[in-house]
Structure formats: C-alpha cells, structure tokens
Amino acid sequence: MKRDRVLAAIALFRLTKATFLILAGVGVLQLLRPDVAAHVRDWLRSYPLLLKYHPDRAFGSPHRIELVAAAAFAYAALFITEGIGLWLQKPWAEWLTIVATTSFIPFEVWEIVKRLTILRVALVIANLAIVIYLIAIRWSAREHRLGRVAS
Numbered sequence: 001m002k003r004d005r006v007l008a009a010i011a012l013f014r015l016t017k018a019t020f021l022i023l024a025g026v027g028v029l030q031l032l033r034p035d036v037a038a039h040v041r042d043w044l045r046s047y048p049l050l051l052k053y054h055p056d057r058a059f060g061s062p063h064r065i066e067l068v069a070a071a072a073f074a075y076a077a078l079f080i081t082e083g084i085g086l087w088l089q090k091p092w093a094e095w096l097t098i099v100a101t102t103s104f105i106p107f108e109v110w111e112i113v114k115r116l117t118i119l120r121v122a123l124v125i126a127n128l129a130i131v132i133y134l135i136a137i138r139w140s141a142r143e144h145r146l147g148r149v150a151s
Helices: 005-030 034-045 055-059 062-087 091-114 118-145
Strands: none
Touching: 005 062, 005 091, 005 118, 062 091, 091 118
16 A cells, blocks of 8 residues: 555644643643642743733642643544554544544634734644645545546
C-alpha cells in the first residue's frame, strides 16, 4: 500500500498536537503541588502583562485544575486516535478527523472574532484545508467504489 504523504503529514500533525496536550496536562497537574504553584505564582507576578488579573485567579480550585488537565488528556486521546488511524490510512480515521475538526471550527472562528491573530487565522485555514482534503479522499473512494472513476 502506497502511503499518502498528505495523510501522513496530517497524522504527524495530530500526533504532535497530542504530545503537546499531554505535556500541558502533566504541567497543569503540577500546579496541584503547593511548592510548584507558589513558584509559578511568583514567576507570574514578575510579569504583570502576562495576566490581566491577579495571578491567584489563574489557578482556580484544585478541581478546576484537574478538569483542565482531564480536558487536555481527552483531546490528546482524540488526536492520538486520529493520528494513528490516519497513519494507517483507515477510512474511519478520516471520518473521525472530518467530524472532530469540523466541530471545532466554529469555536476557532469565534476566537478570531474576539481577537484576531495571524496564528488563529492560520490554524482555521489549516483545519479547513485538512477537512477539504479528507472529504476529497472520501469522495474519491466513494466514486471508485461505485465504479464512476474514468479509466
């Protein structure tokens, strides 16, 4: 089976995002340690422009910290599933990626409306390109299966 390079690149992109989310989740959980939390608070206080509000508000309750970490791990699990499935060129992974990526685009657009940045626009464009590419692959596979491909 010949590997689709674009599909492989999307898979690696998903796996890279998963890696960063796992690292972020582990990092957030470190805030449950009082010594680490105190060190981070002191660091944040030395850079007042990093936070609009008092640094203590950035931490929230231990329950909130756990929820943020759990969300990071859940998204990482989704991206790992997508990445491995896409790497193995599984149609279910293409569909999963289409649905998951499309479901996040309205939130990404909302973030652009709230604050326009080049990075946010680039991410929306990249995600739209991924969805369009995967839909094209699925459409092509459907046409081929139905015998509509011109020889």
